[in-house]
Amino acid sequence: MISREQIIYLDNNATTQLDPAVIEEMLPYLTDYYGNPSSGYAFGAQVRRAIDLARERVAALLGCEPGEIVFTSCGTEANNAALNSALQLDPARQHIVTTAVEHSATFRHCEVLSKRGCLVTTVGVDGEGNLDLEELESALTPQTAIISAMWANNETGVLFPVEKIAEIARRKRVLFHTDAIQAAGKIPIRLANSTINSLSLSAHKLHGPKGVGALYVNKRSAFRPSLLGGSQENNRRAGTENVASIVALGKAAECAMAALEDEETRVRALRDRFETSVLERVPGSSVNGGRAARLPNTTNFSFAGIQSDAALMMLDRERICCSAGSACRTGAIESSRVLRAMKLSDEGARGSMRFSFSRFNTEAEVDKAVEILAQVIAKLRALSPAARMPEAAAV
Ligand SMILES: *Cc1c(COP(=O)(O)O)cnc(C)c1O
Numbered sequence: 300m301i302s303r304e305q306i307i308y309l310d311n312n313a314t315t316q317l318d319p320a321v322i323e324e325m326l327p328y329l330t331d332y333y334g335n336p337s338s339g340y341a342f343g344a345q346v347r348r349a350i351d352l353a354r355e356r357v358a359a360l361l362g363c364e365p366g367e368i369v370f371t372s373c374g375t376e377a378n379n380a381a382l383n384s385a386l387q388l389d390p391a392r393q394h395i396v397t398t399a400v401e402h403s404a405t406f407r408h409c410e411v412l413s414k415r416g417c418l419v420t421t422v423g424v425d426g427e428g429n430l431d432l433e434e435l436e437s438a439l440t441p442q443t444a445i446i447s448a449m450w451a452n453n454e455t456g457v458l459f460p461v462e463k464i465a466e467i468a469r470r471k472r473v474l475f476h477t478d479a480i481q482a483a484g485k486i487p488i489r490l491a492n493s494t495i496n497s498l499s500l501s502a503h504k505l506h507g508p509k510g511v512g513a514l515y516v517n518k519r520s521a522f523r524p525s526l527l528g529g530s531q532e533n534n535r536r537a538g539t540e541n542v543a544s545i546v547a548l549g550k551a552a553e554c555a556m557a558a559l560e561d562e563e564t565r566v567r568a569l570r571d572r573f574e575t576s577v578l579e580r581v582p583g584s585s586v587n588g589g590r591a592a593r594l595p596n597t598t599n600f601s602f603a604g605i606q607s608d609a610a611l612m613m614l615d616r617e618r619i620c621c622s623a624g625s626a627c628r629t630g631a632i633e634s635s636r637v638l639r640a641m642k643l644s645d646e647g648a649r650g651s652m653r654f655s656f657s658r659f660n661t662e663a664e665v666d667k668a669v670e671i672l673a674q675v676i677a678k679l680r681a682l683s684p685a686a687r688m689p690e691a692a693a694v
Contacts, residue, residue, distance in 0.1 A: 303316065305618050306618045306619070306620055307618065307619045308657075308659075308660070309573075309619065309621045309654040309655060309656060309660070309664075309668060310620045310621050310653075310655060311504075311596060311655040311656055312453050312454075312456075312481060312596075312597060312622070312653065312655035313622060313655075314503045315504060315505065315506045315657055315659075316506065316657075317506060317508060317547075317551075318507075318550070318554045320550060320554055321507055321508070321547045321550045321551050322547075324546055324547065324549075324550040325508070325543045325544070325546050325550070326543070328349065328542045328546050332345060332346055332349070332542075333346075334346045335539060336350055336539075336540055336542060337529070337531065337539070349542065349546050350370075350540055350545050351365070353370075353546050353549025353552075354366075354368045354370075354549070356549040356550070356552045356553045356556075357513050359552070359553070360483065360552040360553075360555060360556050361483070361490050361500075361515055362489035363491060363517075366533070367515050367517060367518050368513050368514075368515060369513065369514045369516060369532045369535045369536050370512070370532060370536065370541070370545050371499075371512045371513060371514055371536060372510060372511065372541065373501060373512045374404060374478070374480040374499050374504070374512040375404040376514075376525075377499030377501070377513060377514035378402075378404045378405050378408065378476070378478050378480075378499050379408050380514055380525045380536070381445070381476040381499065381514060382395060382408060382445060382447060382476065383523070383525045384497075384522050384525070385444040385445035385476070386444055386445075387523040388444065388521055389444065391442065392441075393416070393417045393442065394418040394419075394420070394440060394444060395409055395412065395418070395419045395443070395445055395446075395447060396419075396420045396422065396435065396438045396439060396443055396445075396447070397409050397419065397420070397422070397446070397448065398421065398422050398424065398430060398435075398447075398448050398449070398459075399422065399423050399637075399640035400424055400428065400449070400452055400454075400455075400457075400636075400637045400640050400641075401447065402449065402453055402480070404478070404480075405447050405478055418442070422434050422435045423640060424641055425642075426642050426643075427457070427589075427591040428591050428637075428641050429591050430460070432463060432464070435448075435464065435467065436467050436471070439467075439471045439473055443471070443473045444473070445473065445474040445475070445476055445496075446468050446473055446474070447475075447476045447477075447478070448464055448475075448476075448478075449477060449478040449480075449481070450477045450478065450479040450482035450498075451479070451481040451482040451485070452481065452588070452637060453480070453481050454599055454622075454624070454635060454638070454653055455587055455593070455637065455638075455641075455653075456588065456593040456596070456597025456598070456599070456655075457592070457593055458482070458486070458591070458592045458594065459477075461475075461495060464477075465493055465494045465495045466494065469494040474496045474520065475494070475497075476497040476498070476499075477497075477499075478499050479498045479499060480499055480500055480501045480504055481594060483500035483501075483504070483505060483552075483555070484500075484504070484505035484506075484552070484555030484558075484559075485505075485555075485559075485562050485594050485595060485596055486559075486562075486563075486594065487559060490515060490517075493517075494517075495515075495517065496516070496517050496520040497514060497515060497517065497520065498514070498515040499513070500512060502544065502547060502551050505551050505555045506551050506657070507547050507548045507550070507552075508544050508548075510541070511541055511544035511545060511547065511548050512548075513548065522535055524536055524537065526538055558658050561658050562595055562658065563595055566595050566596050566656050566657065566658055567595035567596070569660055570595060570597065570598055570654075572662065572665050572666075573598060573656070573665045573669060574586060574589075574598045576666070577600060577669055577672060580669060580673040581672070581673050581676050581677075583603035584601070584602050584676075585600070585601050586598060586599065586600060587599040587600070587643065587647075588641070596656045597653065597654075597655045597656075598653070598654050599624070599638075599652070599654075600651065600652050600653075601624075601638075601650050601651045602650045602651075602652070602676050603646065603647075603650060604646075604650065604679075604683070605676055606625065606632070606649055606650065606679070607623035607624050607625045607649060607651055607652050608623045608626055608632075609679055610650075610652060610672075610675055610676065610679060611623040613675045613678065614671065614672065617671045619668050619672070621652055621653060621654045621655075622653040622655075623651070623652055623653075624638055624648055624650075624651030624652060625649045625650075625651065632649055634648035634649050635648055638651055654668075
C-alpha cells in the first residue's frame with residue numbers, strides 16, 4: 300500500500316482526506332452508540348440527537364434551516380433525487396434544462412431520462428466556461444420542470460452565477476436545483492433569502508467520509524422522495540440512517556465553515572503560487588477557465604504537445620496525485636467533455652490536467668510539484684519531438 304506520507308495529493312476535487320476531528324467525532328457511533336435513531340428508548344434517542352446536531356451544522360454551513368436538510372448516501376443520490384422529484388410533481392412538466400458541463404451524476408442521469416421520453420435541453424458554455432444566461436432563459440417552456448446547473452465545476456473550478464439563475468427560475472416559475480458539491484465548504488453559501496429550490500453536497504469533497512451527502516430542499520418547495528419505506532428524514536428519504544457518516548458530515552461542515560477564510564486566503568495563495576510558477580516554468584502552458592470566476596482551490600492546465608494521461612503516469616511514479624483531462628480507453632483517446640464544451644482544441648483537451656488543493660497542502664508540496672511537473676512535461680516533449688508546439692517559442 301502507498302501511504303499518505305509518500306504522496307503529494309493535489310486531487311482534492313476527486314476526494315479529500317478526512318479531517319482528524321471528523322474521525323474522532325464519528326468513531327463512537329461505530330462502536331459504543333449503535334442504537335437505532337428511530338428506537339423509543341434513550342439508547343436510540345441519543346443517536347437521534349447526534350443526527351439532529353449534524354443537521355444543524357450542515358444547515359449552518361448553507362445558511363438555511365435544519366429542517367431543510369435531507370441526508371443521502373452520496374452527492375450523486377442527492378442530484379438524482381432532485382431531478383426525480385421535479386419530474387414526479389407534474390406529469391405535464393417533463394422537460395429538464397441543464398448544462399453541457401455538469402458532473403456525470405447529473406449529465407448521465409439526464410441522458411437516461413431523455414431515453415425514457417423526458418425532454419432535455421443542454422445549454423452550452425463559452426471558451427472560459429461561462430454559461431449563457433439568455434440561452435438558458437430562452438430554453439424554458441411551460442413544460443419545463445426544473446433547471447439543473449452546478450455551482451462550481453469539478454474540472455475547472457468555474458463558478459456559475461447561481462443567484463441569477465435562481466432569479467430567472469423564480470420569474471419563470473420553474474424549479475432550480477444546483478449541484479454545489481464542489482462549492483460547499485470552499486466558498487460562502489447563504490440560502491436563507493435565496494430562491495434556489497434544492498442544492499446538493501457531498502461529505503468526501505469537504506474532508507468528510509465517502510458515501511454520505513445531503514440534499515437541501517427549500518421549505519416552500521414540494522418534494523417527492525426517491526426512496527420509499529420508513530419515515531426517516533421527515534419522510535423524504537427512507538432507510539435507516541448511516542449514523543456515523545452523518546455525524547461525520549456534520550463535523551466536516553463545522554470544520555469547513557471555520558476554515559472558509561483559510562480557503563479564501565491560504566488555499567487560494569497555494570493555488571495561485573502553483574499556477575504562476577507553472578506558467579513561468581513551462582512554456583506552452585495555459586489555464587482553462589482562468590479568466591472566469593473560479594473556486595479558490597482549482598486550476599486546470601493545458602500543456603501543448605503532450606498527452607495528459609502519459610503525464611499522469613509519470614507524475615504517479617513521482618507520487619504526485621492529480622487528474623488528467625484525457626484518458627486512453629480501448630485504444631482511443633477520449634478527452635474531457637467539459638473542455639470540449641469550452642471549445643478547446645483537440646490538442647488542448649488532450650493535454651489538460653487538473654490540480655486541486657486543500658487546507659492540508661503546504662507551500663513545500665506546491666514547490667516540489669511544480670519542479671517535478673516541469674521536468675515531466677519537458678521529458679514528454681523530448682520523447683515526441685514531432686509534437687507540434689506552436690505557442691512554445693513565444694512564451
Ligand atoms: C464528486 C462530485 C459528485 C458526486 O458526488 P459523490 O458523493 O461522489 O456521489 C457530483 N457532482 C460534483 C460536481 C462532484 O464533484
